Amino acid sequence: MQYRRLGTSELVVSHVCLGTMTFGQQNTEAEGHAQLDAAFAAGVNFVDVAEMYPVPTRADTYGATERIVGTWLRRQPRDKVILATKIAGPGRALGWIRGGPRAMDASNLREALDGSLKRLQTDYVDLYQLHWPERNQPMFGQTGFDPSAERECTPIRDQLEALAGLVRAGKIRYVGLSNEHPWGVMRFVQLAREHDLPVVVSIQNAYNLLNRVFEYGLSEVCYRENVGLLAYSPLAFGHLSGKYLDQPDAAGRLTLFPHFGQRYEKPAVAAAVAEYAALARAHGLTPTQLALAFVYGRWFVTSTIIGATSLAQLQENLDCADMGMTEALEDAIAEVHARHTNPAP
Template sequence: MEYRALGRSELKVSAVCLGTMTFGQQNSEAEGHAQLDRAVAAGINFIDTAEMYPVPARAETYGATERIVGSWLKRQARDQVVIATKAAGPARRMEWIRGGPLAFDLANLRRALEDSLQRLQTDYVDLYQLHWPARNQPMFGQWQFEPEQERESTPLRETLEALAVLVQEGKIRQVGVSNEHPWGVMEFLRLAREHGLPAIASTQNAYNLINRLYDTGGLSEVCFRERVSLLAYSPLAFGHLSGKYLADAKAAGRITAFPGFGQRYEKVNVPPALAAYRELAARHGLSMTGLALAFCYNRPGVTSTIIGATSLAQLEENLEAWERRPGAEQWRAIQTDIDAVHQRYPNPAL
């Protein structure tokens, strides 16, 4: 396993991160603990969760994922594990989370963090992330900015000042964002410089073969020049890049278990793009899963790839893709073919 600096911080995180969003919905506590144990045995030191998990988010299961991670974490050497969690923001209908939640202000962030710490059974989190922006911006499958959707939101400076208080109290080591766009990343960095506030270390964004907005929308240059880490989530596009839904549209998985989940993958060019990547993988002697994960594992801008699984067998396949990723010469040939497919089907699941 490789360990890489998280942004400009002193934190070192494994190149593969275990995502836990299935714990408490599709996975029991025992299954979650088994995955966490296997991940650590493979050298993973980076665990990602969120207050709103598991998904799909429901009042009945809210907070279950952090509780499962917490019951595992209490028997670990705390300083050997990097725990990342996230605060849910406004603009999504989840009234069971702090009554809204209403804002990224100090009162809401303090309550969110302290509740997460209690569930995680720890005194601090290594990386605390804003799960999505409070302001109006396209996300989760929306493809264009809509000025008419403007709404009131907590000013970014106020949010960063609130996070600074929590950092000073020792409850957060580093701060990050998620589902962000170039303007948000640059504005957070500008405010940090001008007002002596914590600089964001990372952005956690969807990134995979059929959603490369990070590459094409300007964020890759911003993160490279500003040394902000990309934590790539959904590398298998909710299972689509495993090929299982090409083989059987009713295959078991989140897409079939939860109708309406992952709507960004229902767009018209997704099926032909998936078929093209399946053919490409076979041509190079790889499974679709192996190809999709190797893409993220080999991208220079990706600090850590967040893998998630509902079984140990799936987790083993993801770990094997890291151990058996193609060598440099083979990867150059594969990347050339990936670029050709991307030219035909640019960002079909944007």
């Protein structure tokens, strides 16, 4: 297991992070604890949760993931676990979360964080992330900015000032973004420096063989501003494991929850997956090994968030952690990417 400094922070995180969005829906508390134990035994020191988890999100499961991680966390040395969670913002129909949620203002940030801390049974989190921007912007598979969808939102400086208060209170150590775009990252960084507010140390965005849009603008921004990428969905909701190629009804989130992964329902996805799967097998790898080794090895990825519903899946993901990529394989991936460029942005 490799360990890397997260942005400008003092956090040194494993380059594999355990994602937990299945805990409380597809995984029981006991199964969640078993995954956490296995991941930490393999050298993982980094766990990612969110107040809205598990997903698909529902009123009757809201907060279950944090509660499951919390009952595990209370048995661990707190300083050995790097814990990240997220506040859900407005812009999605999640009426059971804090009555809206209404905004990312000081009141909502404080209420959301206090709820997370209670469920997690801790008095601080190492990384507190804005799950998606409050402002109008394309997200979760949308590809174009729509000015007609503009709405009022909490100014970014106000969000940073509220987060600064939570840092001073000792409730969070560092601040991160998620599902952000280049303009947003630059504004957060610029305003933080101008007004001596917390500088964002990370961004959590989707990144995989089917979705490499991070490379176009965000990779340069994050390099120059020292913001670490926490890459999520490295297997593209299981598509890149190849399991749906011959068995469209194979067990997984996409069959359990129809239309859950709409980003991956686009017409060019199947052809790209088939080529990557064939490429993997031609090099003596499984499709999963190819997909994970690719993301693990990108220079701009600080840590890759992996999720699983079984210990066998988790172990395969962990076993890929130090595989590396040959030059021939890199070249072959580039050829496939040129034919199937970002079919699921």
